[in-house]
Amino acid sequence: MSQIFISYPRSHFAAIKPVIDYMRTRGASVWYDGDVVVGNFEDQIMEAIDACKAFVAFITEASVAAGSTGWVEREISYARDSRKPYIYPCIIGDFQLPQSLDRSISSLQQGALEEGSNYLENEAFKKQIDFLIDVACQGASESSRPVPVGATPAEWFTHERSVKAEALALTVACLEYAHASAVLTVAKSLEAAFEVKLRPLTEEEAKAQPRSISAATQSAMLSEVAAERVSLPDPWTGKNENVVRFKDRNWRHGLLSHVWLELDEVREVFLAWISNLLIQKDTAEFGLYISRTLGTFALLDFRGLEINVLDHWLDPERGLDLHHVRACATIMAVAAEDKSNTPQIEAQLIRLLSSRRNRLAARQAALIIALGPLGLRRPKIAMEVLRRLDRQTFANDALLEVFLRTDAIYGAKKDDERDIDVSEMQEAVASEEASESAGGVQETLETMEDRLEPVAVSALPAAEFLAELADWADAKVDGKPGLIKRQTPLAALFFAMQRMPLLTSKRSNRLTLEDLTSDIADKWPGLIDRLIRAFVRAALARPLNESRYVPKRHMQEAMRLFARERDMIRKNGGALPDRDPYLWFAAKLYAAFLPYGDDTAALVLERSSAYLLDKDIAAIRSGLPL
Numbered sequence: 001m002s003q004i005f006i007s008y009p010r011s012h013f014a015a016i017k018p019v020i021d022y023m024r025t026r027g028a029s030v031w032y033d034g035d036v037v038v039g040n041f042e043d044q045i046m047e048a049i050d051a052c053k054a055f056v057a058f059i060t061e062a063s064v065a066a067g068s069t070g071w072v073e074r075e076i077s078y079a080r081d082s083r084k085p086y087i088y089p090c091i092i093g094d095f096q097l098p099q100s101l102d103r104s105i106s107s108l109q110q111g112a113l114e115e116g117s118n119y120l121e122n123e124a125f126k127k128q129i130d131f132l133i134d135v136a137c138q139g140a141s142e143s144s145r146p147v148p149v150g151a152t153p154a155e156w157f158t159h160e161r162s163v164k165a166e167a168l169a170l171t172v173a174c175l176e177y178a179h180a181s182a183v184l185t186v187a188k189s190l191e192a193a194f195e196v197k198l199r200p201l202t203e204e205e206a207k208a209q210p211r212s213i214s215a216a217t218q219s220a221m222l223s224e225v226a227a228e229r230v231s232l233p234d235p236w237t238g239k240n241e242n243v244v245r246f247k248d249r250n251w252r253h254g255l256l257s258h259v260w261l262e263l264d265e266v267r268e269v270f271l272a273w274i275s276n277l278l279i280q281k282d283t284a285e286f287g288l289y290i291s292r293t294l295g296t297f298a299l300l301d302f303r304g305l306e307i308n309v310l311d312h313w314l315d316p317e318r319g320l321d322l323h324h325v326r327a328c329a330t331i332m333a334v335a336a337e338d339k340s341n342t343p344q345i346e347a348q349l350i351r352l353l354s355s356r357r358n359r360l361a362a363r364q365a366a367l368i369i370a371l372g373p374l375g376l377r378r379p380k381i382a383m384e385v386l387r388r389l390d391r392q393t394f395a396n397d398a399l400l401e402v403f404l405r406t407d408a409i410y411g412a413k414k415d416d417e418r419d420i421d422v423s424e425m426q427e428a429v430a431s432e433e434a435s436e437s438a439g440g441v442q443e444t445l446e447t448m449e450d451r452l453e454p455v456a457v458s459a460l461p462a463a464e465f466l467a468e469l470a471d472w473a474d475a476k477v478d479g480k481p482g483l484i485k486r487q488t489p490l491a492a493l494f495f496a497m498q499r500m501p502l503l504t505s506k507r508s509n510r511l512t513l514e515d516l517t518s519d520i521a522d523k524w525p526g527l528i529d530r531l532i533r534a535f536v537r538a539a540l541a542r543p544l545n546e547s548r549y550v551p552k553r554h555m556q557e558a559m560r561l562f563a564r565e566r567d568m569i570r571k572n573g574g575a576l577p578d579r580d581p582y583l584w585f586a587a588k589l590y591a592a593f594l595p596y597g598d599d600t601a602a603l604v605l606e607r608s609s610a611y612l613l614d615k616d617i618a619a620i621r622s623g624l625p626l
Contacts, residue, residue, distance in 0.1 A: 003136035005052035006032040007075040009063035012092065016058055019119055019129065027248075028133045046078060050460075054086040054132040055079040058113075061095040073101050080104060081519075086132055090125065134232055163198070167191035169225040170259065170270055172244050173252045174293045175286055180229045180242045184218055186283060190273050197269045226251055256296050260304070271308055278323040291327045295334030302335045302344060310348055314365065316358040325365045326372070333373035336381070345374070346381055353388050363389060364402045371406035376461040379468040382408060387472070390488045404495055408465045411496050411511035459515035460524070466511075467527045469493050470534035490538050490551050493531070497558040502565040502581060513562055517581040528588065536592045539603055556607040559586065563608035587620045 004023055008016045023030045031048045049055065057079075063072045079087050090111035091097070097105075111125045120126050171187035222228055228247050231240045246252055259266050274290055277283050297305045310331065313324040332348070335341040349370055355362035366385050375382035386393070393399045403409060473489035496511070503514050521528050538551035566582045586604055593601035605617060 003029045003052060004031070004054045004056060004132060005049050005075075005079075006030060007055070007057040007072050007079075008032065009058065009060050009072060011062065012058060012060060015116075015119065022120060023129065023133055026130075026133045028136055045075065049075065049079055049084070050082060052084070053136040055084045055088070056129075056132065057087070057089045058092060059089055059097070059101075060092045060115075064098050064101055073098070073104075076101070076104060086135060088128060088132060090119075134230070163194045164191055164221075165225055166266075167194055168221060169227075169255060170266075172222070172225060172227045172246060173255045174274065175289045176245050176252055177232075177243045178286060178289055180218060180222075180244045182286075183244045184221065186277070186286070189277070190270070193269050193273050194266075198265060253296065256293065257300060260297050260300050267308070275309075275313070275324070278327055279321055284323060287323060287327060288330075291330035294327060294331045298331050298335040298341075299338065302338070302341045305331065305335075306344060306348070314348060314352060316352070316355040316362040320358065320361045320365050322368075325368050328365075329369040329372040329374060332369055333377055336374055336378045342378065342381070345378075346384065349381065349385055350388075353385065360396070360398055363392070363399055367393075367399065367402045367406060371403070371408040373407060375406070375408035375465055376412065379408070379461075379465045382465065383468050383472060386488050386492070394487050394491060403492075408462070409492050409496050409499075411462050411500050413459050413462050413509055413511055413515075459511050459519060462511040463516060463520045463524070463527050466493060466496055467530045469496075470530040473534045474530070474537055490534070491554070493534060493538075494551065494554040494558055497555075498561055502562055502569065503576070513581040513585060514577060517584045518577065518579060521584075532588055532592050535589060536596075539593075540596060540600070552603065556603065559589075559604060560607040560611070562586075563611040567611035583616060583619055587623060590620050591623060 006016065006020060020030050020032060031052065033045060055076075057072060057076050059072055062068060064070075076087070076089065087105075087108055088111060089105045089108055090113055092113045093115040109128070111122075111128060113119050113122060113125060120129075167190040168184070168187045171183055171190055175183050175186065219229060222244060226247050227244055229242050229244060232243055259270060274293070278287060278290055294305065294309065297309075310328055312318065313328055314320070332345050336345060349366050352362045352366040352369075367389070370382045370385035389399065393403050469489040469492050473493060499510065500516075501510060501512050503512060516528060516531075535555055539555050541551065562582045562585070566576070566580070569576060586608070589604045590601050593603060605612070605620065609617065
């Protein structure tokens with residue numbers, strides 16, 4: 001995944017190339033159209049913009065003049081539509097922007113560069129580029145960064161280094177970009193673990209311990225381990241925070257690689273420290289940072305991480321802790337980037353589902369992992385777990401509670417930590433499995449916002465997951481279209497629809513109806529057709545006698561919620577897009593029902609009519625451009 005996307009006119013590449021080189025030397029992953037490989041040029045560019053965190057556009061008079069290719073303006077427009085949080089247009093030369101582009105970037109901070117100059121000598125421009133490198137690299141995957149040249153990380157764990165320095169270096173590697181004071185405080189616990197397991201402090205080291213950590217002391221301690229305090233804006237609040245990072249962008253990956261691959265004893269202590277840190281109430285906020293570190297290990301050696309971590313954290317015989325389960329969800333999602341790890345990931349989940357001890361807790365853990373960030377990256381694995389739990393999910397309130405709070409069903413568009421209330425699950429586990437002394441999930445996960453990455457991502461993964469559910473729901477049972485027997489995928493589809501807002505906000509992290517009816521429908525119309533087909537089949541199917549779930553009512557409820565939200569937006573003076581997402585989707589559904597008769601098609605409008613104007617209903621019935 002690229003961190004910074006560069007849009008530029010080809011005529012100025014020679015002047016812009018030093019900027020690209022500078023970004024890369026600072027550790028940023030940069031994408032520009034010279035990286036296009038064989039295939040569809042436009043698709044690759046749009047996918048690169050979807051994946052980036054920061055977007056930099058160099059604009060010249062020729063690149064936006066009448067008769068130009070229009071690529072620069074098109075890419076800026078796509079970045080704005082994709083709601084990229086960091087867009088930096090740089091205008092080269094003195095000229096009048098086209099009115100449409102001027103309006104589009106008027107609210108953005110802009111750079112002004114002189115034609116023919118060395119852009120990096122422009123102090124304001126370089127300062128902004130440095131800022132974008134910092135925010136783009138926060139929380140980035142380390143897999144694409146090269147290990148530092150030389151053996152520098154290996155020098156940390158020799159007799160010449162102090163326990164304090166070793167512990168602080170590894171804590172920074174684990175919690176890079178966390179608050180400075182917290183990193184230094186938490187490092188003390190790792191230092192204590194090293195003292196017990198590896199090497200006690202010498203008398204001189206013990207005397208040198210600072211009684212208080214002032215700002216000057218903090219800086220000195222961090223400098224000793226090649227780290228620094230920097231002030232960076234929090235991507236959520238915009239306020240500057242003092243955070244810790246290594247001065248060399250490659251140091252973190254190099255240090256973690258050395259510890260994992262070369263230092264067995266240090267690795268053992270470090271992993272035990274991480275495990276304990278995750279479950280402590282006062283340090284639970286570091287869960288996302290810790291998961292990122294474990295994700296780095298997963299890319300280095302997933303099989304080794306299985307043996308050292310996953311096999312213990314996901315062992316129902318030992319008891320399951322929710323903090324560990326959520327960390328495992330992140331580990332497996334990262335490991336799934338390498339498809340060769342898929343068999344081991346599936347085996348771990350099947351082992352959970354096959355557990356005869358703490359059965360309900362194990363099934364809860366499997367749902368959390370399979371339908372979390374892993375489900376958005378490898379939906380077929382999530383489908384396999386759901387197939388094995390089919391009907392159990394809705395027969396058991398505790399499983400249903402977890403099911404409805406997982407990222408994939410919730411419609412999350414990126415890896416997202418969500419609060420899960422497990423109090424009811426614990427009661428269910430205790431009552432249903434008391435004979436097996438089931439401990440269940442031990443503690444409710446506190447809400448942790450992702451402070452590492454601004455929310456601006458493609459909606460496609462969440463939509464693909466829904467399409468996988470639709471295909472499962474639409475498949476015949478024993479050669480017959482016994483659709484209602486498949487309660488799990490049907491209910492998941494409709495629950496996801498009910499959780500989708502009509503329109504997205506700048507910080508929206510959820511799949512929206514607007515996503516489905518605009519970006520997704522335009523680029524991948526097959527996904528929408530698969531969803532529509534499943535909705536229609538569900539509404540026409542007869543429910544089983546013992547079933548409490550009625551798809552027809554659920555679909556009407558989802559459509560009613562969209563209609564109500566649309567009505568509230570309209571009454572409050574809000575603006576709907578040119579293609580009204582509700583009317584477009586309702587018209588699409590209505591057209592799909594028509595072959596089964598007018599009365600059947602009226603299902604779409606039955607519960608929505610109270611929130612629709614006569615002209616809305618007429619538009620749906622007359623058909624819209626589909």
